[in-house]
Amino acid sequence: xxxxxxxxxxxxxxxxTSSLREMTTMFFRNYAAVAGLILLIxxxxxxxxxxxLHTTDPFEMVWAPFTMPMQEGFILGTDYLGRDILSAMMxxxxxxxxxxxxxxxxxxxxxxxxGAFAGYYGGLVEELLMRFTEFxxxxxxxxxxxxxxxxxxxxxxxxxxxxxxxxWTAVARVTRSEFLRIREMEYVAAARSGSARDLYLxxxxxxxxxxxxxxxxxxxxxxxxxLFEAALSFLGLSDPNVMSWGQVIGSNRPYILDAGFAVAIPxxxxxxxxxxISLVGDGLNDALNPKLRQR
Amino acid sequence: xxxxxxxAKRIGYGLILLIxxxxxxxxLITIAPGDVADSIAGDMGGADAEVLAEIRSRYGLDRxxxxxxxxxxxxxxxxxxxxxxxxxxxxxxLILQRLPATLLLVFSSQILAxxxxxxxxxxxxxxxxxxxxxxVTFLSLFGFAAPVFWTGILLIILFVAIWPVFPVGGMMSAxxxxxxxxxxxxxxxxxxxxxxxxxxxxxxxxxxxLTRASMQEVLGSDYVRTARAKGLAENKVFYKHALKNSLxxxxxxxxxxxxxxxxxxxxxxxxFSWPGLGTLALQSILARDTPTIMGILFLSSLVVIVVNIxxxxxxxxxxxxxxAD
Numbered sequence: 001x002x003x004x005x006x007x008x009x010x011x012x013x014x015x016x017t018s019s020l021r022e023m024t025t026m027f028f029r030n031y032a033a034v035a036g037l038i039l040l041i042x043x044x045x046x047x048x049x050x051x052x053l054h055t056t057d058p059f060e061m062v063w064a065p066f067t068m069p070m071q072e073g074f075i076l077g078t079d080y081l082g083r084d085i086l087s088a089m090m091x092x093x094x095x096x097x098x099x100x101x102x103x104x105x106x107x108x109x110x111x112x113x114x115g116a117f118a119g120y121y122g123g124l125v126e127e128l129l130m131r132f133t134e135f136x137x138x139x140x141x142x143x144x145x146x147x148x149x150x151x152x153x154x155x156x157x158x159x160x161x162x163x164x165x166x167x168w169t170a171v172a173r174v175t176r177s178e179f180l181r182i183r184e185m186e187y188v189a190a191a192r193s194g195s196a197r198d199l200y201l202x203x204x205x206x207x208x209x210x211x212x213x214x215x216x217x218x219x220x221x222x223x224x225x226x227l228f229e230a231a232l233s234f235l236g237l238s239d240p241n242v243m244s245w246g247q248v249i250g251s252n253r254p255y256i257l258d259a260g261f262a263v264a265i266p267x268x269x270x271x272x273x274x275x276x277i278s279l280v281g282d283g284l285n286d287a288l289n290p291k292l293r294q295r
Numbered sequence: 296x297x298x299x300x301x302x303a304k305r306i307g308y309g310l311i312l313l314i315x316x317x318x319x320x321x322x323l324i325t326i327a328p329g330d331v332a333d334s335i336a337g338d339m340g341g342a343d344a345e346v347l348a349e350i351r352s353r354y355g356l357d358r359x360x361x362x363x364x365x366x367x368x369x370x371x372x373x374x375x376x377x378x379x380x381x382x383x384x385x386x387x388x389l390i391l392q393r394l395p396a397t398l399l400l401v402f403s404s405q406i407l408a409x410x411x412x413x414x415x416x417x418x419x420x421x422x423x424x425x426x427x428x429x430x431v432t433f434l435s436l437f438g439f440a441a442p443v444f445w446t447g448i449l450l451i452i453l454f455v456a457i458w459p460v461f462p463v464g465g466m467m468s469a470x471x472x473x474x475x476x477x478x479x480x481x482x483x484x485x486x487x488x489x490x491x492x493x494x495x496x497x498x499x500x501x502x503x504x505l506t507r508a509s510m511q512e513v514l515g516s517d518y519v520r521t522a523r524a525k526g527l528a529e530n531k532v533f534y535k536h537a538l539k540n541s542l543x544x545x546x547x548x549x550x551x552x553x554x555x556x557x558x559x560x561x562x563x564x565x566x567f568s569w570p571g572l573g574t575l576a577l578q579s580i581l582a583r584d585t586p587t588i589m590g591i592l593f594l595s596s597l598v599v600i601v602v603n604i605x606x607x608x609x610x611x612x613x614x615x616x617x618x619a620d
Contacts, residue, residue: 231442
């Protein structure tokens, strides 16, 4: 009997001290997540360190158009203007990843602010903010961001903002529900009785404890922002002077029946990147919410 | 509250949302640099200040913002979405021409995704270690990560270039313009296959994963154990008791996803040159045809609001527990 009791005690103490180290162990025990992480690091190395080894200018016409991959020394072939696709993949990857990250940052900032204030204050503030969120959910996201880009010009900044502005609603919902839950916790009441100010309570007391689901959501946001940017540039709504994966696809699209590889390769790069991000996201989710895993 | 009252409340609230959408669009278009007069002048090959002023007064662009907005809202209320100078046709007419193609694409792909998603999800939940389960896991990863236009292009490469069984794009062969109605319909169905499968691929992944998760949860609940304990056939437990209760999350998500489905349709239409609203939207955005853009945004928001209300009502009908609040 006493043995069982100590075992139970052990279990509870493990659950109570869900430290960073444990989460890391948890994460690295998940093979899919580790595979995703390795894939992601490989992609980052390819995109950012690759140009040091492969110095061909992505905008320069170097050979006959549509040279097949692995021919004439072009590992990934050339595009409709005879430009090296391997260089385009590296340069385009930098832009796609940067826009994905920046747009996710914008949407997480808006989403966390809206959700935090709604969940913390409740009442009329919550009602108004959640109605505001609902309003953005009604707008067809891609159409709306297409309109923003078309109206304000296609630059990296407008594309990033257009993606961020339409995709924050999920973050706001997650943040709000976490705040609603944590707001009632005893340590919040304790901090409040120590006459802590609202902003301090929101950002220093509640937010750090609400982070796990927000981190998971933010991670997925990066993936969907990359997809979003790709869709916009595929439709021709991106800065024509900047190369991104989506743009390589969009510009080679008229020739798919003759040279499918020029479109298939950048699409595959996007697919791998988003896949890696979502595998890491799933791993994070499991590591940060051990309870979910037991279900 | 009775269902009728809730419905009335939701419709009233939907109208407010719709007006908010119109105000936002109108504001954006007003503060953006350049206006209709500039684009018309651009098409004419340039115009002097006098001509610009005349164009502005003809289209009412010299009036104060509030007056223009009020005019626009009252004309929408009369179902008049303005006049497209680019297509030289009333916007309402343009949109109504293109709407059926988009609705056909969106609803057929949703039906396909829900049907196959349910089937796969249920099969996967039934045998957790089966091959189907692996397929669902794989599909859900692929569906989230693959850009929808890329899926479409891969299908074109596969089924048009390598193994030519489907047409590359469009909605109907031009030669059939005078053919009998059923011949036309068969031809449209034939053109629909690839775009429908492409758009369905994203949601198929989502729905199969969702069905699997909610089925697994329901199967662990007490009433399922009771049903089994009283000796009910396994099929009956599965399809009559468990499935019915795991439909709720599917309906909710399918409804919430609808504005994303419209976004997906825009891209799919562009890939397969499907003559729907998305293609119209892209053309009018590139041409800066403001009245048409605003009309499409208005109409698609209206469709999303209507679908949301319908979802809410369906949920209340299939699940009596929600009716209470």
